[in-house]
Amino acid sequence: MSSPTQPSVTLSGSVTMPQLGLGVWQIPPHDVAQVVTDAVEAGYRAVDTASEYQNEAGVGDALADHRDIFVTTKLWNADQGFDETLRAFDASASRLRRDVIDLYLIHWPSPHRERYVASWKALARLKQEGRVRAIGVSNFTPAHLERIMVEVGETPAINQIELHPRFQRWDARAYHERHGIVTQSWSPLGQGTLMNDPILRRIADRHGKTVAQVIIAWHLHAGLVVIPKSVRSDRLIENIGVFDFRLDDLEVAQIVGLDAVDGRLGPDPDTATW
Numbered sequence: 001m002s003s004p005t006q007p008s009v010t011l012s013g014s015v016t017m018p019q020l021g022l023g024v025w026q027i028p029p030h031d032v033a034q035v036v037t038d039a040v041e042a043g044y045r046a047v048d049t050a051s052e053y054q055n056e057a058g059v060g061d062a063l064a065d066h067r068d069i070f071v072t073t074k075l076w077n078a079d080q081g082f083d084e085t086l087r088a089f090d091a092s093a094s095r096l097r098r099d100v101i102d103l104y105l106i107h108w109p110s111p112h113r114e115r116y117v118a119s120w121k122a123l124a125r126l127k128q129e130g131r132v133r134a135i136g137v138s139n140f141t142p143a144h145l146e147r148i149m150v151e152v153g154e155t156p157a158i159n160q161i162e163l164h165p166r167f168q169r170w171d172a173r174a175y176h177e178r179h180g181i182v183t184q185s186w187s188p189l190g191q192g193t194l195m196n197d198p199i200l201r202r203i204a205d206r207h208g209k210t211v212a213q214v215i216i217a218w219h220l221h222a223g224l225v226v227i228p229k230s231v232r233s234d235r236l237i238e239n240i241g242v243f244d245f246r247l248d249d250l251e252v253a254q255i256v257g258l259d260a261v262d263g264r265l266g267p268d269p270d271t272a273t274w
């Protein structure tokens with residue numbers, strides 16, 4: 001099953017990326033190939049993995065006959081540094097069984113290592129050499145972004161950050177927009193913690209949709225790239241069944257009202273110590 005109406009975004013003015021993809025964090029290596037196969041069957045056109053997820057090989061197996069599926073992977077913190085990054089990229093590309101990766105990200109700035117600028121130089125090199133179609137970062141604050149843009153002269157195509165209705169990241173999004181950086185939402189469903197929210201439930205009931213579908217539609221409406229995760233084939237189908245309804249302005253405003261000062265679920269990139 002595939003949907004011709006799936007929206008996409010443009011990275012760095014030239015690379016088309018599906019706006020909805022499958023995230024595979026915490027999907028065990030022995031399960032991931034089946035989940036990705038189910039997702040492709042359900043109509044997903046993009047998969048988000050990382051070296052740290054230890055499931056790139058399974059993703060590569062599942063996508064061996066699906067070269068058109070957009071693949072993102074990420075450089076792990078311990079592999080930061082110019083030469084180290086080039087080596088880590090080769091290892092990821094080989095596990096994914098691709099010569100060219102669609103999108104390669106620095107997973108975390110890991111500022112205490114003082115290596116993210118050198119790593120970004122390596123990503124710029126990979127792009128120049130045609131080994132990646134687009135390069136970006138994840139969990140970078142505006143200060144980290146500023147530094148790599150000034151010191152390397154290359155703007156990331158995308159920044160993948162924690163973003164969901166309880167943690168909406170308006171400042172980061174405004175900064176990205178000013179610099180032509182696409183914002184991608186990780187843990188877009190709030191890791192499943194938002195399913196009983198009464199406001200989301202009411203909106204979902206009004207459309208005959210589920211809360212997960214309403215949240216995903218909200219990300220799409222906001223122009224965010226969204227990568228919900230599930231291992232269940234019924235939920236994979238549910239989470240992509242979002243292109244046949246639209247939230248109205250009042251519903252969007254109600255969801256905007258769910259933003260919370262204590263909404264962060266994951267670590268703060270400035271203080272994370274790994």
Ligand code: NAD
Nearest residue numbers: 023024025048138186187188189190191192212228229235
């Ligand atoms: P998520 O917000 O996508 O939530 C996933 C969980 O929500 C599932 O495990 C399940 O419990 C629940 N769920 C999913 N579909 C549902 C449905 N239809 N109905 C009810 N419950 C449902 O969480 P996530 O996995 O943390 O984030 C998604 C992806 O983002 C990851 O798989 C990964 O690719 C990426 N990510 C990146 C970073 C980073 O540092 N760059 C960090 C975390 C996640």
